[in-house]
Amino acid sequence: MEKTRFDLDPKRMPDRWYNIAADLPKPPPPPLHPVTNEPLHPDDLRTLFADSLIEQELTMDRYVAIPGQVMDMYGMYRPSPLFRARRLEKALQTPARIYYKYEGVSPPGSHKTNTAIAQAYYNAQAGVKRLTTETGAGQWGCALSFACQLFDIECRVYMVRVSFQQKPYRKTMMETWGAKASPSPGLDTEVGRQALALDPDTPGSLGIAIAEAVEDAAAREDSKYALGSVLNHVLLHQTIIGEEALLQMELADDYPDVVIGCFGGGSNYAGLAFPFIRENIRNNKGTRCVAVEPAACPSLTCGNYEYDYGDTAKLTPLLKMFTLGYQFMPPGIHAGGLRYHGAAPLASFVHSLGLMEAKALPQNAVFAGAVMFTRNEGILPAPESAHAIQAAIDEALDAREKNEERVILFNLSGHGFFDLGAYQAYLAGELEDYFHK
Secondary structure, three states, X not given: OOOOEEOOOHHHOXXXXXXXXXXXXXXXXXXXXXXXXXXXOHHHHOOOOOHHHHHHHHOOOOEEEOOHHHHHHHOOOOOOOEEEOHHHHHHHOOOXXXXXXEOOOOOOOEOOHHHHHHHHHHHHHXXXXXXXXXXXXXHHHHHHHHHHHHOOXXXXXXXXXXXXXXXXXXXXXXXXXXXXXXXXXXXXXXXXXXXHHHOOOOOOOHHHHHHHHHHHHHOOOOEEEOOOOOOHHHHHHHOHHXXXXXXXXXXXXXXXXXXXXEOOOOHHHHHXXXXXXHHHHHHOOOOEEEEEEEXXXXXXXXXXXXXXXXXXXXXXXXXXXXXXXXOOOOOOOOOHHHOOOEOOHHHHHHHHOOOOEEEEEOHHHHHHHHHHHHHHHOOOEOHHHHHHHHHHHHHHHHHHHHOOOOEXXXXXXXXXXXXXXXXXXXXXXXXXXXXXX
């Protein structure tokens, strides 16, 4: 019987994260101080981040060793499996070979755990007692709640209001791990009170939730802030995905022609794609790397590449990124983790250099791909991950039309067990497509 699952021996699990900045033709544009517009100094970040994370944010080293305690905790769910989607291939009648890396095996059910454990570890080492954060659809909030419980750190989560309402059991999951979670905007912060005064019915946004979490952390000496995507150190921690995938593709005796990941802030995409882009740069491989974003919030395909704030209150540093504008309010699509106005600065820079591609897909097409995948492969994907699935299906159909072999690898970044309301709406024909104007 032909193999469909490729499990890496835990003894071969990568023990270092990869920093793509070391292999780019020039240094990425630096973050700027939001008041002076001067390049950021490490001291400017100490209010929000532990020193070890600041060092990782600014490093140009190619590799960063993963601490032993983090490796031990990764061992609860890593290495994550690589599957070949043979039943999906058959259903599509394609000559393409489709593989997917499944990150839904972590205890909270998504790739976010990779950086949550790392960030909680470094904050615990620094003596931090409390972390604040935002979350979109809730995957990151759940992951950080889990990680903080492991390290006995208090966790405060501001969850974007529309997702808080769509996915009520995410709050339950966070609180089961001991965190406090509330809808954003809310009345606990000045940022939240101002947003509600402007629009009492606002769906909220990641930009607002980030501002609330930053305001909270900055106001207390016992607190630091943790971010689930966008920043360099977050993308760094996620590269464990791609490093494992490279070894697993060796086990499959195959190599991808195209690598695909959904894209909101950029962490799960970069986590899979950056090690393959390194192979393109350093070893002359020819893999296409494709980021897939929602048509309702298409920062890479419709945004401007410029310095912008990461939050609505202009509390964060200015970041050079593809952005729709820090005040952009995306519609309430079910892929709440992709409702961010900007894109990770490092991924944006890679995109500006022509080292990766981007495409945008509407909500109904994405759910069509998710349902087809589930009916053939059995796993119910998160709406965010479904963007990568539909793009992989598009690639497979293109290969069929051209009658060519093509090896496709995508990141299935999390399960969709808390997204059944979205699936119910899709199956009832009640989902609305939104397009950025």
